Amino acid sequence: MTQTEKLHLLHQLYQYRALGFDYIKHERKLAPPKVVSDDSLQTLSKTLASCQLCALAKCRKKVVFGEGNPNATLMFIGEGPGASEDEAGRPFMGRAGQLLTKIIENVLHVSRNDVYIANIVKCRPPKNRVPLPEEVDACKPFLLQQIARVNPRIIVALGSTSYHHLTGEFDSKITQVRGQVMDFGDAKLVPTYHPSFLLRNPSAKKEVYLDMLKVKSLL
Numbered sequence: 647m648t649q650t651e652k653l654h655l656l657h658q659l660y661q662y663r664a665l666g667f668d669y670i671k672h673e674r675k676l677a678p679p680k681v682v683s684d685d686s687l688q689t690l691s692k693t694l695a696s697c698q699l700c701a702l703a704k705c706r707k708k709v710v711f712g713e714g715n716p717n718a719t720l721m722f723i724g725e726g727p728g729a730s731e732d733e734a735g736r737p738f739m740g741r742a743g744q745l746l747t748k749i750i751e752n753v754l755h756v757s758r759n760d761v762y763i764a765n766i767v768k769c770r771p772p773k774n775r776v777p778l779p780e781e782v783d784a785c786k787p788f789l790l791q792q793i794a795r796v797n798p799r800i801i802v803a804l805g806s807t808s809y810h811h812l813t814g815e816f817d818s819k820i821t822q823v824r825g826q827v828m829d830f831g832d833a834k835l836v837p838t839y840h841p842s843f844l845l846r847n848p849s850a851k852k853e854v855y856l857d858m859l860k861v862k863s864l865l
């Protein structure tokens with residue numbers, strides 16, 4: 647490991663410690679707190695409201711922390727906020743968000759309010775570009791803390807950016823892994839296509855429908 651890599655790792659470990667992790671056995675093996683309360687998520691949300699840890703802070707309007715049932719069984723994780731979400735400070739608010747809501751309510755038959763929705767990064771990347779690795783490195787500890795506090799049984803990774811950064815499996819394509827049920831700590835992770843992709847490629851809705859039936863069978 648080079649000196650730069652060591653310093654980067656040390657920086658990440660300090661971030662994890664600042665967020666309350668006592669130890670990390672493996673990135674995909676979290677030790678979620680036993681007691682989960684909305685207060686703890688709210689505290690984290692307040693901490694993040696003025697976050698300046700990466701360059702995305704300069705161009706965002708609002709930090710999009712995430713929302714939903716703090717004790718949700720099911721959690722959806724997308725890539726990052728777009729323009730509508732940046733304006734509203736809420737995740738999945740635009741056309742892709744409307745489609746996600748339809749998928750949750752019409753296929754899974756649960757209310758959007760009963761699931762938890764977050765993103766890999768909490769501030770909008772300029773022109774909706776894919777978040778840079780250093781931006782994800784800075785923001786991901788917050789997401790891991792969020793997952794630990796919600797402690798869902800099932801996580802749906804929406805799109806390749808979410809899948810890659812959650813699992814670290816950068817060599818696998820979303821087309822190959824979508825619909826598979828994977829271990830993610832104590833939870834199950836199911837990758838599928840991002841709703842924005844479905845808006846551009848409506849024919850892929852059939853695959854997402856099948857993936858959601860699999861998710862439904864796990865609920």
Ligand code: SF4
Pocket residue numbers: 694697698699700701702703709767768769781784785
């Ligand atoms: S993207 Fe995450 S790490 Fe970067 S400024 Fe926003 S909240 Fe902070």
